[in-house]
Amino acid sequence: MKEIFVKGMTYGWNTTRGAYRTEEAVESMKKLKATGSEWIALSFFTFQETFSSTEIIFDYGHTMTDRDIEFAVLKAKELGLKVCLKPVVNTRDGLWRARIGFPADASVYWEKWFSSYTNFLLHYAELAEELGCEMFCVGCEMINTESRIAEWEEVIYVVRNVYHGPLIYNANHGKEDGVAWFDKVDIIGTSAYFPVAEDGDASEETMIKNWRKVRDKMYLLHKKFNKPILFVEIGCRSAKGCAEMPWDFLHTELPFDEEEQANFYSSVLKVFWDEPWFAGFFWWDWKTKLYPTEDAKLDVDFNIHGKKAELVLQEWYKKDVKVFS
Template sequence: MKDIFVKGFTYGWNSSRGSYRTKQAVESLKKLKETGSEWIALAFYTYQETYSATEITFDYGYTITDRDIAFAVKQAKLHGLKICLKPVVNCKDGIWRARIGFPEEADFYWEKWFRSYTAFLLHYAELAEELGCEMLCIGCEMIGTESRTEQWSALIDNVRKVYHGPITYNANHGKEDGIAWLDKLDIIGTSAYYPVANEPGTGEETMMENWEKVKEKLAILHERFQKPILFVEIGCRSASGCATMPWDFTHTDLPFSEEEQADFYSSVMKVFWNEPWFAGFFWWDWSTELYPAEKAKTNTGFDIYGKKAEQVVKQWYKKPVIQKDRFHCKH
């Protein structure tokens, strides 16, 4: 039995082939480590053509390569970081991957898609095993697929034949309790983009009250499946109003507000840190190429480099985690 508490960030999302192997990426990873992080979620994606396509393809001109992944894993380990490998499928037509699906009666299409997705995932499960990655995430926010319990269960059984570390799945916030096969995982993961602000400028105290409501629901989920719960994604942009919609990346006209972002970070840390069933954070996200430090006060993205939220993370990530009565991960 092993305790896992993740003090981490997602690293390198939206990167293309070669991006992990640049001088800027190496320097960025060093700065990530300086936050007190102990983990990274190495998250990358390839495409299927449309939300209803049955084949997942590798784009040799764009997709992160195995060589890129091996380089990033080696660099991370040099800094003493553990790695959760997180391969993701996106839709080239721009439709959110949560919509991947077919008519319910179209079992033929589902079988083709799961055959392709299983092959995709087994490739990275083998790579995670070979590179010594300490966790594997087998999917992200794929709501339209989640009712296919038998196929997901078979996929997990196949993954376990080649990867022997802990396995998680990244559900979407508010949708976690609709997945019947969470008992097959070692850790239940979710994208915790819960809207904990009531309006722009909502303070930390109100956010904490709203996080308490989230915690009550997730405690019930833990009781049902007897698994630790990990925020595989969580974050909030440094822009006014973003704590009312932490998932948002489209409203680029919103004014800069590092206070709202910092309050979002601080409030959830205070509410969840010492819960015995809680397994930690992969904050969204840390880029391979950071903006210059002097531009931190005008950047309204998810990155926290040079912002107040970075100081919040440094303070919390230095804190010990109470191990007594903590819930154990199977692997």
């Protein structure tokens, strides 16, 4: 039987301190709830200076405060939404967090970094426990650190001492096999930005064919660790060609295409919805400040508000999840 199925959405990414506590953010969360979502991944970040820094800092000009997080969590609960708290470390030099790391033999640097990361994570794990968050994410797309098995197992061990709900780790698509310690978390997460369109063919049929290949690989991952799989990030911009590169956020010149985005949503929902080992979706992403609904066709970003993909998701999120025994 499925113990958990997340009908979710990532909320509030790439915003600065105070942004959760605005009237427009509250209204945005209400519109998120109207998609049929039952969960939010409350995802925010702080910095380390470079990919090779050993200290993670609280940036008083950027990082969400505990008061911001408490406000957002309590507002979500007021609306009937469950919360996965997802603190993330980015690099101020602009390199993707997957590059964070040091040479294999640089043990003193690894020790310093994991000490700082553990302190960072424990702060938010304690907050998640106090606020009653229903899930906690221990890391996101940190590919160059994932081979440090003993260090990650220790991180998860100490987090479990302060947070007693389910833990998830967010790997990156195609890199899941590099996480040998998935047995230590409760749910296997991945950023499922798999390229499912091909050579300009963004039909739903082509995407379904390619999602089935992904499904088969995810099933093997599930069997290896006997853990449910959750797409803790997944999405596609409403721009032509983006289903071939769903991770893309840079090519803002691409023309608006809500059909391609809607096909991306529909195809993966059809392939994964009834799989007994599959634990759901946190779609990427829903902003704290929404564009006016009438301007939806001017937006080529990930948000689905006012677009065809929103209607697709609403229909699926109305459905019951099939129970397996």
